[in-house]
Amino acid sequence: MRRVANWIDLPPVWLAVFLILARIQAQRLPLGPKGGALTDLLAGVLVGGGVLLVLLAITGMRRHHTTV
Known part of the structure; x- marks a missing residue:
């Protein structure tokens, strides 16, 4: 039982489980906006x-000589 618990605690296992769940x-539950120009604009602004x-965070971390 201990070996299975250690195997489940690996990050790639969690990633695979949540990718499958997503x-x-x-x-099964298609939600979200149906699209349109306003939705595309808002998505672009948020991603940008x-x-x-x-x-900006990387620049600040490099300026203070910390790891990124």
Whole structure:
């Protein structure tokens, strides 16, 4: 039993389990906006803001000589 518990505690196992659960949920419960120009614009702004935030964080971490 201890060996199985150690095997389940590996991050790739958790990743695989949640990827499978996400796929099942997407097929059985299709939710979300149906699309459109406003949705595409909002998605682009959010993704662009996220990328900008990551780049600013990396720049700050490099400036203070910390690991990224």
